[in-house]
Amino acid sequence: MIADWRWPLLATGAILAAVLLWLSLAIAGNTGWRTAGLLASGVIMGALPWRFIALRRGRAERLEAVLRGIREGVILCDEHGTILFCNPAVKRILGDNRQIRPGGSLYGVWTQRPVEQTLQLLRRRCQRNPRADRLTEFVCATRDDGLLLHCRMSLLPSDSIWSSCFLLSFDDIGRQTHALGRRDRSLREAITALRAPLASLRAAAENVALEKDLSDDDRQLFEAMIVRESRELSRRFDYMASESEVVIAAPFSMADIHSSDLLASIRLRRGPSLPRLMEHGEPCWLHAETHSLSLILDHLLSRLRQEHGVRAALLQVRPGDRRVYLECLWRGRPIATAVLEHWLTEPLCGISGSTNTRDVLERHDSTAWSRRHPSYRDAAQLTIPLPAARHQRERLLQAG
Amino acid sequence: MAKHILIVDDEPNIVLSLEFLMRKRGYTVTTASDGEEALRLVDEHKPDLVLLDVMMPRMDGYQVCEVLRGRDDLKDLRIIMLTAKGRDVEREKGLSMGADEYITKPFSTQEVVTRVEQVLGGE
Incomplete structure (x- = not known):
């Protein structure tokens, strides 16, 4: 079987041969031979490229048939973000009005920075x-309406x-993430709201039960106090029960990243800010x-x-x-606590909805704080705890 | 001389219970319902220990802790944070910000008493 890359060479050679044949017959002046030569060169010129195109088209169709069944959008791009191929799911996820088609630019729809x-x-x-x-996996937003996409x-x-x-495959997780975020926040707020009356109730009950004299x-x-706090607790519980729907534990789109890559990506795009x-x-x-x-590191560092x-x-x-x-x-x-709190609640650019740094940190079961460096009194630090990757934890366990 | 405890919380019922509990143990008790009042009462009474709620209006417990830990004249002051924020990472934050102990609500009264005695006894 002839390798794919040889077909363009063969086709070009055949076209040249056909042109030369037609020219030589034309020079010979015989009308019949000239007509036959014209037809022959036409057949050669037509057949070989079409054989090549048909082969490529056949493969593309087979590939498309496979990709048609995939629920995720799949786009093949060159290094400049020019689209070479996309499957039908792309249109379903992004909508008809997007300029996603072969020959177009990925960055007409995608935010360029996270992809690059x-x-x-x-x-x-x-x-x-x-x-x-x-x-690798990442989450990014579309440029025009901030649709949140989980990309591989x-x-x-x-x-x-x-x-x-x-190759970029993706799915819309914007609605899912937003709903999960809201549910996550509601659940956390509900738990926090229950703690205060429960603390008062328990303290009052223990004072009655355990304190002598x-x-x-x-x-x-x-x-x-016990009666009052019990009623308050019941009220908050009813509210929580009516507000909360079934909590389905679904993870946010997190992926493992090497800290050197993360820090390099921040350092490489370091601007004057x-x-x-x-x-x-x-x-x-x-x-x-x-x-x-x-984005949040960019925000906090700037x-x-x-x-x-x-x-x-x-x-x-x-x-x-x-x-x-x-x-x-x-x-x-x-950084003073009040100032840091303000930075944490400022909305982030480049991410959908009204997400701020605190929201992103809470999704990582994290927070941030600043304090004087424990060893160097003239130095200060900002600390952000983040979840360790599973194999990082495994490595630590193996190291004992 | 009895040790002096300042209780800071915007929930009056928990303040009442803690005040009762500490007085029964022989401590002198002052109470405040927000961070700004707490800072004023620290200057006024020079307590030995502050039982400090984290979530309060105007000035939260972390901010109060930061101000208190920034003052050299209060380096002997002990701080126990009481909070409805139950995540581990919040506990780490509280201790990093300078609290001596961190107790999550709801708590057992005996646990609070024990921690107070440990923190004051460790001076």
């Missing part, structure tokens, strides 16, 4: 270790003619919504530079039992 960053991270990973996983990007085999291309006045006071960043310590794996996390006057900072990751502690250290004073 992810591609860069993936290439770095494969350069570092050719046997590394050539696939994979590099094609390095020995294929498509080696500079990448309780005066009649004190007893009446705590008994009345960020402090000069240096990395310190051993890198490790963490589990996060990569794009959201890089605030650190612009509002706190930090011109240079050290970034390090410190592995803990279940978490990885991302720490930013600088010479100067810590």
Whole structure:
């Protein structure tokens, strides 16, 4: 069987042969031979390219038939984001009005930065270790309406003619993420709201039951409190029961990322709004919504530079039992709690809805704090605990 | 001389129970219902320990803790945070911000008493 790449050469050769044949017959001046030559060259010119195109089309149709059954959108792009192929699910997920078609640009719809960053991270990973996983996941938003997409990007085999291309498969998780976020927040608020009356109830009940020499006045006071707090607890429970629907535990779109890749992606796009960043310590794996996390780090670091006057900072990751502690250290004073709280509640650009840094951190079961460095009194730090990747935890366990 | 405890919480019922509990143990007790009042009462009474709620209007417990820990004249002051924020990471944050102990609501009264005695006894 002739390899795919030889067909264009054969077709070009055949076209040249046909043209030469027609020219030689034309020069010979014989009308019959000239007509026959014209027909022959036409057949050769027509047949070979069409054979080539038919073969490619046949393969494309078979590929499309396979991809048609896939629920996720699949797009094949070259290194510049030009679309070479897309399956029908793309239209279903993104809608008819999007300019997603072969020859168009991916970045007409996708936000360019997260795609390019992810591609860069993936290439770095494969350069570092050719046997590394050539696939990675991330979440990003569409440019016009912020539709949140869970994307899987994979590099094609390095020995294929498509080696500079990448494959992007995706699904809409915007609504799901939004609903999960709302449910997550409601559940957390409900649990927090129950703790206060429960604390008062328990303290009052224990005072009545356990304290000796309780005066009649004190007893009446705590008994009345028990009744009052029980009613409050019932009221809050009823509210919680009516508000909460069935909680389905579904994970947010998190993926493993190597801290060096994350920090490199921040450092590489460092603009004048960020402090000069240096990395310190051993890198490790963490589990996060990569794009959201890089956005919040961008946000916090730019605030650190612009509002706190930090011109240079050290970034390090410190592995803990279940978490990885991302720490930013600088010479100067810590960020005041009220100021940090304000930064955490500012809306983020480049992400759908009214998401802020706190929302993203809470999805990572995290928060942030700033304090004076425990060893260097003239230095301060910002700490963000993040979930460790599973194999990071396994490595720590194996290390004992 | 009896040790002095400042109880800071915006929930009056829990303040009442904790105040009763601490007085029964022989402590002198002052109460505040928000962070700003707490800072004023710290200056006024120089307590040995603050039982500090985290979620309060105007100025939360972390902010109060930050102000208190920033003052050299209060380095002997002990702080126990009481909070409805039950996540582990919040506990880590409280201790990193300078609290000596962190108790999650709802708590057993005996647990609070034990922690108070441990923290004051450890001076």
